[in-house]
Amino acid sequence: MSKIILYDIPSRPPKKAWSLNPWKIRMVLNFKGIDYETEWLEYPHIAPTLQSYGVPPNDRNAPGITADYSSPAIRYEDGTYSMDSWKIVHELEKRYPSPSLHLEDPIVLKIRDHVALMRGPLDAHLMPKIPRNLLGEDSIEYFETTREKRFGMPLSQLEKEKANEEAWGNAKKPAEEAADLLKKHGGPYFLGQTVTYADFIMVSFLQFLKRVDGKVYKRYMEFDPVFVKLYEASEKWLVKDD
Structure with missing residues (x-):
């Protein structure tokens, strides 16, 4: 199995995380001690890159969704993908239940x-x-x-x-x-x-x-x-x- 990849939007060099929604997932990965690497996607490259991986577009009726393709997105160790922080956090909690994020609260x-x-x-x-x-x-x-x-x-x-x-x-x-x-x-x-x-x-x-x-x-x-x-x-x- 390959390492988890987090698709995030970079700052100008030296490239660092800044965007609100990707930070939510980055914090979850750090909290759970999950090994991952970052693949930086500039804004115009988000949609074509994720489309090329076969990621389906966001549900425009979901809370906070303003684009068909967005960051964060994630590739799991088994090669499957998720996009949108709310979807991703539930999948991460299912795959890595400890320590708990208490999503039900x-x-x-x-x-x-x-x-x-x-x-x-x-x-x-x-x-x-x-x-x-x-x-x-x-x-x-x-x-x-x-x-x-x-x-x-x-x-x-x-x-x-x-x-x-x-x-x-x-x-x-x-x-x-x-x-x-x-x-x-x-x-x-x-x-x-x-x-x-x-x-x-x-x-x-x-x-x-x-x-x-x-x-x-x-x-x-x-x-x-x-x-x-x-x-x-x-x-x-x-x-x-x-």
Whole structure:
């Protein structure tokens, strides 16, 4: 059997992980101690590469799906493939049940859906900086074009018009709701001392902020110290990032 391959989107050299959804799966692999290697796919190469491997397209009706082909995708040791972090994590849990991710706990689904509410208000602060600060040359035009369609304006205009204090004000409530959930069982994780996939979703979001813009990350962490505690308790699963 060959090693697991994680298909991720690279930063510009030296190539490192930055994207939110692939980080979720990378953290799971690191947590479970699964041996894997990364195959980097620039944005325009994701669809043709995965199609060439016979991977079927995403279900456009599934939560959070915006493209037929996306990262993360994974090739398992037996040569089969999965795509979309939600599908992948369930398959990994089935194949490698220990240590458990506690996918059945309601907090996992709650945080999966809540992270979109946390990120959304800050899109104008984040999206324009991804091509500016992170992306390799092959991905910049693709990213800017597809996001212009998504937001109905160029990223430069989005940043100029909406990257403001009002956006931070809108980000406060969903951040506070997540912080309250972290405090419910005393932390540092959502279930107290028990690690779940909900923690990896949340930490992947925080790591995404950190990679895109350290100032945005710092300000977000100031919403509540529980975010710092969660991040620090999970840092060991962020070490392997390439």
